[in-house]
Amino acid sequence: MDTSSVIPATVVAEHGSRESCWIIVHNKVYDITDFLDGKSSLQQHPGGSRIILRYAGKDATAAYEPVHPPDVISTNLPPEKFIGIAEQSASAVDSPQTEEEKKRELLLASRPPLDEILNLHDFEAVAKTVLPAKAWAYYSSASDDEIAIRENRAAYQRVWFIPRILRDVTKVDWSTTILGQKSSLPIFISATALGKLGHPDGELNLTRAAGKHGVIQMIPTLASCSFNEIVDAAQPGQPLFLQLYVNRDRELTKKYVQNAEKRGVSGLFITVDAPQLGRREKDMRMKFVDDGAGAKVQEGQSGVKKDQGIARAISSFIDPSLAWKDIPWFRSITKMPIVLKGVASPKDAILALEAGVQGIVLSNHGGRQLDNARSGLENLVDIVAALKTRGPWPNPNFSVFIDGGVRRASDVLKALALGASAVGVGRGFLYAFSSYGQEGVERAIEILRDEFEMNMRLLGITSLSELTPDLVDASRLRAGNTPQDNLYSQTYQPLQLAQFRESKL
Ligand SMILES: Cc1cc2nc3c(=O)[nH]c(=O)nc-3n(C[C@H](O)[C@H](O)[C@H](O)COP(=O)(O)O)c2cc1C
Known part of the structure; x- marks a missing residue:
């Protein structure tokens, strides 16, 4: 594959299914179809296929980054699965902040100064x-x-x-x-x-x-x-x-x-x-609520059950x-x-x-x-x-x-x-x-x-x-009794x- 290929977002979006699954991570487009269920010689994704399918045909960087070391894709996928560089769409360049990001920025700006942190x-x-x-x-x-x-x-x-x-x-x-x-x-x-x-x-x-x-x-x-x-x-x-x-x-x-x-x-x-x-219910319930709110549930997929939380998935x-x-x-x-x-x-x-x-x-x-x-x-x-x-x-x-x-x-x-x-x-x-x-x-x-x-x-x-x-x-x-720890x-x-x-x- 010519590594300088630039792949338009519309083309990536065409590969948004179990049969042909491309994702974008750090501006690079990968074909991870064979990785979904451990087809061919590839090791199966430890978190199951469901989470990957949620990003099929899309940019998965934000979800990928916190839970994978940066070199995981390149060390696990054969080089031919690298399809090319994702074309930066106008929306990606000026992507507006989500409501959650805006709220987080405000909260970060109003943190107590560090010298007021006493313990x-x-x-x-x-x-x-x-x-x-x-x-x-x-x-x-x-x-x-x-x-x-x-x-x-x-x-x-x-x-x-x-x-x-x-x-x-x-x-x-x-x-x-x-x-x-x-x-x-x-x-x-x-x-x-x-x-x-x-x-x-x-x-x-x-x-x-x-x-x-x-x-x-x-x-x-x-x-x-x-x-x-x-x-x-x-x-x-x-x-x-x-x-x-x-x-x-x-x-x-x-x-x-x-x-x-x-x-x-x-x-x-x-x-x-x-x-x-262990069953960590705060983690599991968070996943459950998130899925219920908006995730597109794909039919017939295997992988982790939707209430497993991050911990078990990885x-x-x-x-x-x-x-x-x-x-x-x-x-x-x-x-x-x-x-x-x-x-x-x-x-x-x-x-x-x-x-x-x-x-x-x-x-x-x-x-x-x-x-x-x-x-x-x-x-x-x-x-x-x-x-x-x-x-x-x-x-x-x-x-x-x-x-x-x-x-x-x-x-x-x-x-x-x-x-x-x-x-x-x-x-x-x-x-x-x-x-x-x-x-x-x-x-x-x-x-x-x-x-x-x-x-x-x-x-x-x-x-x-x-x-x-x-x-x-x-x-x-x-x-003994445990003293109250306020x-x-x-x-x-x-x-x-x-x-x-x-x-x-
Ligand atoms: C978010 C989180 C992730 C953890 N991940 C691991 C881990 O990957 N491997 C491990 O042996 N222990 C892990 N632990 C357990 C810690 O190594 C340690 O035993 C525990 O955090 C000590 O309790 P403390 O958080 O009250 O200090 C984790 C703990 C937390 C809170």
Whole structure:
């Protein structure tokens, strides 16, 4: 195909069906007919054919961009499926803003100035207002009744400090090492997928801010930016971790992991709590309402059901057969430290130790997987007790990380006192860049730094190594009442029930 061909929009529109399906992405016209149902040798679109057919014969860029790394089309489609360059129509050049875009622009212009953002809850409140409804639904959603996500936050409030006094706390240091890599905070950025739903620069906001402030980012398998874009945006020597969803096709997984290692990634976090994605009803309901409002339902198509939400649409490649017997294979393909992300049971913590991995993340995926799964904090107490029976503690060769519900440095200090090596923050940073881009993430780091300084002084410690269990009272973690958290309750959006529609009678 002559790559300089210019294809008029009217010609693209003629290929708007299952039999012949062309789409425009970033001004390039592709024939993706064979991709719809995995015809020929092409891999099927993980989100099913329905979503593609909605853009058949049209420009799909706006829908494509947030949920696909830029190089996905060119690496998955054979070169002959590139038809040519889309002719820019007059309407495309001066395309008027939609009502939603106008509203969003106004909201962005009226955000509180960044120096009035005092804590991580503030970012969440701004994100809730400025994010497109679908993005907010995807980011904020958790599974089933959303008990686990609320408990993640609440658990921290059932642990109390017992501060020490009259210790010289002039100099306070909250830096540490995580899997042997220096970190200015005892916090890493937990992987959260689809960054471009929240901001056009997506995950790069995190990479740039993390590089500037010495924080470690965990790159998600399902990032909106490509892996290489993210690594290219890092500073020389900036440590990065990789979150891995294991593909059914192990050769693809191997290539992905080995490329990451070659590019300098220093830790592999294998997600083990997602053999199937949780039912995230905010996300699912948003999709449902959107489809009901206007989508043209095409007959006889296969693919994801219309109520699956974004999360399930993009994750069908994940291998549910992943098991302990696979761990030696991961060990054989990489020298990176391996960490299992999503551990809850002391029995699994011991199995992980015995399997020779370098650590575990006590996580319930931010409440997005098994609902009613206990918080990482509650599991931490039991898991540390179990690990203490199996060798030296702390174990320099086996790190216990934790994530879920962290919004304050005081949360982190509690987890560290109870035995965690470092703590992951997902939504806190996600909302920071969704509302203010890179500057938002930098401000979030600055806020956490201030909180560490103050809390450590008031706790009577000068370094993280002084954090011992006697500085906290976790006796009410199991049975105590949760104090009211006013900021969190204002940003938490309760689930909605099914909505009536306007009658067509
Ligand atoms: C929008 C969103 C997307 C996420 N995507 C992934 C992912 O792709 N892989 C993964 O292992 N965990 C994912 N997580 C879970 C996070 O890594 C982390 O466990 C969780 O966000 C921690 O809870 P927090 O958001 O309360 O900090 C995601 C979480 C959110 C909120």
